[in-house]
Amino acid sequence: MGTQVDVAVVGGGILGLSTAYRLLERRPGLRLTILEKEPELGAHQTSHNSGVLHSGLYYRPGSLKARLCIDGKAALERFAEEQGVPFRRCGKVVVAVEADELPRLARLKEYGTANGIPGLEEIGPERLREIEPNVVGIRALHLPQTGVIDFRAVATCLAGEIRSRGAEVRSAHQVTALTERNGSWLVHTSSGEVEASFVVSCAGLHADRVGQMTGRDRLDRTVPFRGDYYTLVQPSAGLVNALVYPVPNPAFPFLGVHFTRYIDGHVTAGPNAVLALAREGYRRRDVNARDVADVLGFRGFRRLARRHWRMGLSEVWRDVSRGAFLRECRRYIPGLRRGDMRFGPSGVRAQLVGPDGALADDFSLRRDRGILHVL
Numbered sequence: 001m002g003t004q005v006d007v008a009v010v011g012g013g014i015l016g017l018s019t020a021y022r023l024l025e026r027r028p029g030l031r032l033t034i035l036e037k038e039p040e041l042g043a044h045q046t047s048h049n050s051g052v053l054h055s056g057l058y059y060r061p062g063s064l065k066a067r068l069c070i071d072g073k074a075a076l077e078r079f080a081e082e083q084g085v086p087f088r089r090c091g092k093v094v095v096a097v098e099a100d101e102l103p104r105l106a107r108l109k110e111y112g113t114a115n116g117i118p119g120l121e122e123i124g125p126e127r128l129r130e131i132e133p134n135v136v137g138i139r140a141l142h143l144p145q146t147g148v149i150d151f152r153a154v155a156t157c158l159a160g161e162i163r164s165r166g167a168e169v170r171s172a173h174q175v176t177a178l179t180e181r182n183g184s185w186l187v188h189t190s191s192g193e194v195e196a197s198f199v200v201s202c203a204g205l206h207a208d209r210v211g212q213m214t215g216r217d218r219l220d221r222t223v224p225f226r227g228d229y230y231t232l233v234q235p236s237a238g239l240v241n242a243l244v245y246p247v248p249n250p251a252f253p254f255l256g257v258h259f260t261r262y263i264d265g266h267v268t269a270g271p272n273a274v275l276a277l278a279r280e281g282y283r284r285r286d287v288n289a290r291d292v293a294d295v296l297g298f299r300g301f302r303r304l305a306r307r308h309w310r311m312g313l314s315e316v317w318r319d320v321s322r323g324a325f326l327r328e329c330r331r332y333i334p335g336l337r338r339g340d341m342r343f344g345p346s347g348v349r350a351q352l353v354g355p356d357g358a359l360a361d362d363f364s365l366r367r368d369r370g371i372l373h374v375l
Contacts, residue, residue, distance in 0.1 A: 002186070002193030003168075005031040009200045010175050010187070010210055012036025013046040014151050015374060016202035017158040017169075018076075024165045032167040033194055034159075035187065037174030037206075042155035044280060045204050048347030050260045050268070052243065053077070053087065053147040057094065058255070061114035064363040070116060073145075080149060083157040086263055092146035092243035093128060095137035097331050101247040102139060108247070109141055119144040134239040134333050146243060148263045175203070178213040178371070185370055199371040205279045205350045207375050214371060219355045220364075221298045222375075224279045224291065225254075227271025228319060229344040230329075232259075236340035237267040239333050246332065252311070252359060254349075257318075257328050268344050269329050274319045275312070282346040284319075303357030 009020045012034050020034050038044075053076065056069035080087045096105045105122075112120045121142050123131075128140045159169050170191070177188040178199070187194045203210040208222040232240065244259040254273045261267050275295065278288035295301050305312065318324045322338065330336050352360035352375050364375040 002195050003033065004195045005033045005168075006196070007032045007198050007200060008185070008187050008194050008196035009034045009202060011202035011204055011207075012038070012041040012155075012159070012169065012171065013044060013202065013204050014042060014155050014158075015046075015204070016200070017041065017155050017162065019200055019202055019374075020162050020167065021158050024162060024167060028165065030167070032162075033196070034162065034167070034169045035173040035175055035189055035194065036169070036171045037190070039172050041159055041169070041171065042152050045347065045350065046155055047152040048282065048345065049151065050258070050271075051148050051151060051262050052092075052260065053089075053149055055092070055112070055117045055120075055143045055146045056115045057108055057112045057117060057120070057141070057143060058248065059111065059115065060362070061111060063361075064365070065361075066111075066115045068363075073147075076149070076154070077147075079157070080154065083154075083161075085149065085153050085157055087147050087149035088263060089145055089147040090242035090261065091131070091142065091144040092245060093123075093132055093135065093137075094141040094143070094245045094247060095128065095135060095332055096139045096247050097137050099138065104247045104250060105139055105141060107250070112141070112143070117143060117145070132241055132244055134335055135244055136332065136334060148243070148260065150263050175210060175213070178210070180214075180369065183370070197370070201371060201373045205348060207350065207373065208352075211366075211373050211375070214368060216368065219300075220352055220360070220375075221294065221300060222279070222350045223295055223298070223301055223304075223353045224276035224281070225273045225349045225351050226276035226281060226284075226346055227254075227273055227349060228346045229268040229270030230322075230325065230341040231344035232267040232269060232336075232340055233342055236336065237261075237265075239335060239340075240267045244332055249311075251308070257325070259329075259333070269325075269341060270344070271347060272315050272318045272325070273349070274315050276348050279348065279350075281348060298353070300353045300355045300357050303355075304353055304359070307357055 059066035246256040
């Protein structure tokens, strides 16, 4: 017989940890265990991203992301202040460089206004130069409350708080199966079993596979997209003061190549978005046969590829050609040169895709027989 708990949380990334922390806040004394497959916490999406505290600009009014982003950002900032985790409200500009981007910029402003983003303003070229002297554009949105933070540090502090409340955080516990038994779930892992009255799956890149363990196949799938960043070397890092974003294509849930000054001061440009050949494939040569077979065998991906193959090819070209990537960056910062950038980190995004090829643009929360799946 394994450990018996009230709640088992699958996944020790920022989502699983913050979910567990909130549950323990609301129900002190709750018997809770977090099960993380890696030896360390926050090993994947949590620590492979732009480190941005978003303000809620991109999300459809009324969507879960829109409803949760502003409150979640405020809660995260309060937690960071309490724990001494450094963060900075540096502000962000979303820049239109061509006239055909202006309607999309206006739509974003409508979203931001409806979502209640404080301080949101539309600005012209002169004000843009005051904020980001090296950036060009015909119009922009300025979001002064957007910030940056080290999510890995947040994850570490969350884990400490969770343990201090009497809960367990188990690393190197990969969930391998779920068995329903007498109204509870037996969670089988690579290092033993846990019996839980309720399970919350925050499994990130493997969330759909955890869902399949319940015996009810899901029609949608996680498709991994790798994004590569370039790091701006000194003194070219001084070309960026804070956060510079393009106007995104509304057909895709990706924000496009942007510039980020991280909490430690270094600056990156990126990411692009190309199909990853492994769910945890951070290098171009990383290939996992099962992951590739899952993607190619999924009709939703094939429909997505047929619909957006031109966009896919352009992303692949920017991935393999530094010159093409630089040209995209120079649309916003013409002063950038080839020698100003060196190859930097990469991340893999878990993108939910439906059987019709539609890219999910909101959280998907599904409750089924004592399990909440967060996709």
